[in-house]
Amino acid sequence: MRGFAGLTLVLAGGVAILLKWKKRLLGRKRLRVIGVIPARFQSARFPGKPLVSILGKPMVVHTWEQACKATTLQKVVVATDDERIASACRKAGAEVVMTSSECPNGTVRCHEAVTKLPGDYDVVINIQGDEPLIEPEIIDDTVRALQNSPDCVYSTACTPLDHERVEQRTRVKCILDRHGHAIYFSRGVLPANKDGAVRPFPAPFQQQPYLLHLGLACFDRAFLAEYCRMAPTPLMLMEDLEQLKVLENGYKIKVIVVEHNAHGVDEPEDVAVIEQKMREEGLT
Structure with missing residues (x-):
């Protein structure tokens, strides 16, 4: 009984925290928005990735130029700990914020920059x-999704994913509830079935797509500070996906589904694909 009473107190405390956040969010309009592009030179799979040349221009600069076209952002900055990245971005006209080399991930780097x-x-x-073809309209829609969802602390975007790419571990998949809130994210096949096959959804949901998570994470500013103080969570560490810490702590993530035909640059061979798409879309 003593253990049950202790568990009840813990659960009650968690509910109280969530109710406090919901009350705080419902009273705010969240109008002023800043876009932050975290960029680090070191990468296990692709060292120096932000500076890889795409049609003669560093990839991170392409991303910054796309972000600057978004109408919901009052400011766009690049956050980095590397002077090579900072120099390339400043040369292009970007505002740069130098951050600590100890930042464990992009989310913490964004928080420090702000x-x-x-x-x-x-x-x-x-x-x-590493999303040099991200459409500014998708950035705007993701921001508005959070602004229009007072019970959520985070918003993001997904796009339909071709069946032949569902098993790729570099592609993060997402599943949603019927109200557009994230249920889970994974690098594995998601959703999965008992025989492990990637196939159309069962009747009457054949038009339901597998969803690819795009590289956008839109935070309520106050929650971002709280998020960075939270301890790592089991599923976050298992999947190596930062957004799972939001879900594991009981908060809501609003997800919009958009059409986005280009994926980010995960590996060197992706550069040629991006360059071809840029030529096709006249973004040279």
């Missing part, structure tokens, strides 16, 4: 530097 800037922002959107 704390070093003047201004009081309500929303921080983490725009992955």
